[in-house]
Amino acid sequence: MNRKFLVVGLICMMVAFVLAGCGGGNSGGGNASKQNNSNTKNVSANPNNDSSKQEDIFTGKTLVVSAQSWIIDKWPLQEAAEKFMQDHPGVKVEVKPAPDKGEADAYILQWSQGTTNVDLALGGSPADISPYVAKDFLVEFDDAFFSKIGKDKFVQPLLQQGVFKGKQYSVPLLGEVISLNVNVDHMKEAGLVDANGQPLAPKDWNELYDFAQKLTKVENGKTVRYGLAVDWMTNFITLNYYSGLVGTNNGKFLLDDGKTIDFQSDKAKELLEFWQRIVNDGLTPTDGVIDVNAGRNALKAGGVSMLWTASSRAQESEAVLGEGKVVNVPLPGTDQYGSIVFTHGMYIPKYSKNVELAKVFIQEQLLDKYGQQWSATKFGKLPVITEYYNDLSPGIQSMLKVMEHSHSEPLYQEQAKITDLMHKQISYMLTEGQSVEQTMDNLSKGFADLDVHIVE
C-alpha cells in the first residue's frame, strides 16, 4: 500500500513538472525575464551605469519588441534597445525574432485570443498589416504621438501606407522603392553609361531588352552572366507587375474603378510579352520564380547585371562588390510617373500592457536619425523622415525624389489569393510556355472570380 502511494506521488510530481514546463508564456510586458536563450535577446541595463538618469513612469516594465528576423540584421535594434535602457533606468527591452512574411503569421492567432506576448511588432507591408486592422487588433497612433515628430516631417507616401480607414494604425520603420539595381562595372563594359560614367536608364521595354542583351555573356554555349533578373516570387510579383505598368501606362496600374488590376490593356500585354521574351531569349533566368533570394544572390555573385526588385539590393550588394559598384536606375517611365513604394511598419497590439512605453520607444529610438541612416547606408532601407536624407549618398537622395511621386499597392482583403493567382499564371507563362493572351485572360478571369474588397 505504502509503495503504491509512493508511486502515485512520484507520478503526480512528474505530471506537475511536465505541466509547469508546458505552462504559457507572458502576456504583455511587465514580467521579469526568463533565462537568456538564442531566440530572446534580453539585455538588462545596469541602473548604476548612469546615476544622473531619473527613473520614470516606465520603471520596472519590460518592453517586448518582435521583429521579422531580417529586420534584426538590417536595423540596429539591439543598439536601440541598449540605448533606450540607458536612457530609462529600470526598463528592460527584449528583442524577439518573428517569422518572415510568407512563413507564418506571427500574431493573428494569439491576438484573436485577446492576448499578446509582444508589445511592439516590426515588419509587414500594409497588405500584411490590414488583416490586423480588419480584426481591430491595433492601437491608433493619434495626434499626441506625432507631437514629438510632426507628420509633416515624414516622407508622405510612406506615412500614408500606415493609414487604414482614415486612421494611422502603423508608422513606417523603413521604405522601399521598386527599381533596377545595376552593376556599374558591367554597364561600363557594355558601353551603357553616360559621359560621367553613370549607368543609363532604359526608356522603354525595347531599350531594356537591348541592355539585357548587351549585358548577357555566353561562353562555350553556357550563359555565365544574365543581363537581367526579375524577382517573380510571391513577395515581389505584384509589386513588380505594378511597377512595370505604372511607368509605361501614364502612372496607372488599376482600371478606372480604382479596384481592378489592369490585366487587359495594351500596356499590360507589352509588359508580359517583354517578360516572356527575355526568358525565352536566354537573357533572364527563371529561378526567381521559385526562389526569393535568387536575384539578390546572383547580383552579389556577379551572375546577373541588372535586378528588377526593391532598391535596397543596391546597397546590400555594395557590401560584397564595393561602394558605388551597384546603383539604382529607374524602370522605364518611373522617373516621370513614379514607381511603387512599400514600407515595413511598426504597430502596437491593443492587448499590450505597455502601449505608451512602445510609443516612446518608437519616438526615441526607431525614428531616430542614427538608426534610420544606419539602415539606409548599410542595407539601402530608405529613411522615413525627409531631413535624414540630407547626409546620405546621392543615390539614396535620388530615391526620395522617386518616392515623393510614387504609388502604393492597393489593399485587398484577398491579397494572398491575388498574389497566388499572379504568381501561378506568370509562372506558367515563363516556364511552361503559356501564351501571353491566355495568361492575360486567366488573370482577368481569376481576379474577377475573387470578387475583391478593398480595405479602406
Next chain:
Amino acid sequence: MRIGLRKHFSIIALFILPSMLIVGLFMIYPLFHSIYLSLTEYNFVYSEKPQFVGLGNYVDMFSDPEFIIATKNTLIFAVCFFTLLMIVSLAIALLVTSGLRGMKTLRTIVFMPVIVALSLTGVIFQWILNERFGVLNHVLELLHLDVLTRNWLGDSDVALFSLVLVSVWRYTGIVMILFVAGLQAIPEDLYEAAKLDGANWWNRFVYVTLPNLKETFVVTGVWGAMNSIKVFEQPFIMTYGGPGSATTTLYFYSWRNSFEFFEMGYGSSVAYFVAILVLVASAINIFILNRNKHLA
C-alpha cells in the same frame, strides 16, 4: 471484493487521467473542432463567425482545379517516393547485414540525414539543386555529363521528382534501420536449410527473406504511406509549391488555405481528405500483407 475492484480501477484512472487530459485537450478537442470547421465557410480574418455549409467544402474541392492538381501531385509523389524508399532502404539494409567490411560506417552515413531537420535539408538542397550555382550541376559538368544538367527546382517537368529524391535521401536511414532489425530477426537456420536445398541468392531472398520481413513491411509500409502523403516541408521550403503548381501537394495546399488565405473551413476539409487518403493507404498496406496470414 467489490471495494477492492473499485479501488483498483480508481488507481488505474488516476494513472491514466493526466495523459487523457493532454490527449483530450491537444488531440480530441482540435480533432472535433476541425471536423466542425470543415463543414463551415469561415474566413478567420473577415468572417464574423463560421457559417454552416454541410458538405459544401467537400463538394467544392472536387471542382477546384488547384485541389485536383494538388491531389495528382500528391499521388505521384506518394507512389514514386514509397517505391523508391522501400527498394533503396531494403537494398542498403541487405548490404549492411551482409557482414562486409565498412558496413557499420555505411549504416552511420546513411542514417545521418535523419538527424538533420527537414527544413534545413530543404534549404541546403535549394543550393545544391540551383541551376546556375548548384553543386549537382557543377559535378555533372565536371564529369562531362552536361546533358543531364537541369533546372532541378524550376523546371515543372522535374521539380516534383527532385523533391522525391530529396525525401528519399532524408528518410532512407529510418526505414533502413527498421529493415535491419527485421533482417537480424530472421533465424540463420532458414538460410542454411535453403542453401542445403540448393537455393541460390535470389531464391533465398524471395522465399526466405521477404516472407519473414512481413511484419517489418507492415510497419515500414504504414510509416512510408503516411510520410508519402503528408508532404509539407519539401514544397514549402524548396519551391513554395511552384513553379506554377508543379509541386503543390495536398498538405501544403491545406496549409496555404488555412494560414495564408485564412480559409479555415476549406483548409480543414482538405486536411481531412488527406487524412482519409492516409487511412486508405495504410489499410491497403495492412490488408495486402496480412492477407495470407492464416495460412502461415
